[in-house]
Amino acid sequence: MDLTDTIELPATSADTVPVGAGLSIFDPVFLGIDEFGQAVYLPMIYRNILIGGEPGAGKSSLLNTIVGHAALCPDVRLCLLDGKQVELGLWQDAADVFVGPDIEHAIRTLRRVQTVMDNRYSFLMSRRRRKIGRNDVFGQILVACDEIAYFSATAGDKKTQELFAALLRDIVARGRAVGIIVAAATQRPSSDIIPPSLRDLFAWRFAGRCTNDVSSDIILGHGWYARGFSSNTIDPNNQGEGFLIAEGGIPNRVKAAYMSDTDIIRVADYAAWTRRHDSSEIGAAA
Numbered sequence: 001m002d003l004t005d006t007i008e009l010p011a012t013s014a015d016t017v018p019v020g021a022g023l024s025i026f027d028p029v030f031l032g033i034d035e036f037g038q039a040v041y042l043p044m045i046y047r048n049i050l051i052g053g054e055p056g057a058g059k060s061s062l063l064n065t066i067v068g069h070a071a072l073c074p075d076v077r078l079c080l081l082d083g084k085q086v087e088l089g090l091w092q093d094a095a096d097v098f099v100g101p102d103i104e105h106a107i108r109t110l111r112r113v114q115t116v117m118d119n120r121y122s123f124l125m126s127r128r129r130r131k132i133g134r135n136d137v138f139g140q141i142l143v144a145c146d147e148i149a150y151f152s153a154t155a156g157d158k159k160t161q162e163l164f165a166a167l168l169r170d171i172v173a174r175g176r177a178v179g180i181i182v183a184a185a186t187q188r189p190s191s192d193i194i195p196p197s198l199r200d201l202f203a204w205r206f207a208g209r210c211t212n213d214v215s216s217d218i219i220l221g222h223g224w225y226a227r228g229f230s231s232n233t234i235d236p237n238n239q240g241e242g243f244l245i246a247e248g249g250i251p252n253r254v255k256a257a258y259m260s261d262t263d264i265i266r267v268a269d270y271a272a273w274t275r276r277h278d279s280s281e282i283g284a285a286a
C-alpha cells in the first residue's frame with residue numbers, strides 16, 4: 001500500500017438502504033442569508049468559528065444551526081460544552097459527550113480531545129501526510145462550546161480556568177488538520193476572554209449585536225469599526241443578524257437561519273436515532 005493513501009471506508013452493502021440523503025461535514029453549513037437575500041454557506045471542515053455578541057443577540061441559535069448540520073453528518077461526533085445546559089442540551093442524545101456546568105468534566109473532555117488530536121497527528125506523520133481527508137476511517141469531531149467565559153472565567157478557580165483556556169486554545173490552534181472543529185460562543189467579547197491571539201486562530205468570526213464598537217472589534221478584528229463595520233449598529237430587535245468575517249476577508253452582514261426548539265427536537269431525535277452509541281474514540285482515548 002502506498003503510504004500516502006487514505007484508509008478507505010468499506011463500501012455500503014447492496015442490501016442496505018441509506019436513511020435520508022446524509023450530510024457530511026465536508027459539505028458547507030447553511031448559515032442564513034446575506035443582505036442581498038443570497039444564501040450563505042459556510043465550509044466548516046479545517047476551520048473553526050467564533051461567535052460573539054451581547055445577551056440575546058442570537059449566538060446560541062447560530063451555534064444550534066451549526067450543531068444541527070453536524071448532528072446530521074454520520075462523519076462527525078459531537079462534543080458539546082454548555083455551562084447553561086439548555087442552550088445545547090436538546091442535542092444531548094446525539095452527542096458523544098455533553099458537558100454541563102462542571103469545569104472538571106470540561107477539562108477532562110478537552111484533554112481527551114487533545115489526546116485524539118495528538119494520536120491523529122502521529123497517524124498522519126506515519127503516513128507522511130499533512131491532513132485527514134473525507135475517506136479516512138476516523139470521523140471528524142465538532143467541539144461546540146456555548147459561553148467560553150463560563151469555563152474560562154467564572155466556574156472553578158484561576159488554575160482550572162487557565163487550564164481550560166489553554167486546552168481550548170491548543171485544540172483551536174492544532175485541531176483543524178485532523179478534523180477537529182471548534183465552534184465557540186461568548187456573550188463577553190472582552191480582551192481577557194478573547195485575546196487577539198486566540199481570536200485570530202478562528203477562521204470564521206460572527207459578531208452579533210455588541211454593546212459597543214470595541215466589543216465588535218474584539219470579535220471581528222481590530223480596526224473594522226474604524227473602517228465602518230461595527231455590530232453595535234445592528235438593531236437590538238434584529239436577533240440573529242451579525243457581521244461574518246473570514247480570515248483575510250471583509251465583514252458581511254448576515255441574518256442567521258433559525259431553528260425553533262421544535263425544529264431542534266425533531267432533528268436531534270432523528271440524529272440520535274441514526275447514530276450508534278458504540279465505542280467512542282473520545283472515550284477510548286481517556
Ligand SMILES: Nc1ncnc2c1ncn2[C@@H]1O[C@H](COP(=O)(O)OP(=O)(O)OP(=O)(O)O)[C@@H](O)[C@H]1O
Pocket residue numbers: 053054055056057058059060061062187208239240241255256257258
Ligand atoms: N436567526 C434568528 N432569527 C430570528 N430570531 C432569532 C434568531 N436568533 C435568535 N433569535 C431570537 O432571539 C432569541 C435569543 O437568541 P439566543 O438565545 O440565540 O441569544 P444568545 O445571544 O445566545 O443569548 P444569551 O447570550 O443570553 O445566551 C431567541 O430565543 C429567538 O427568539
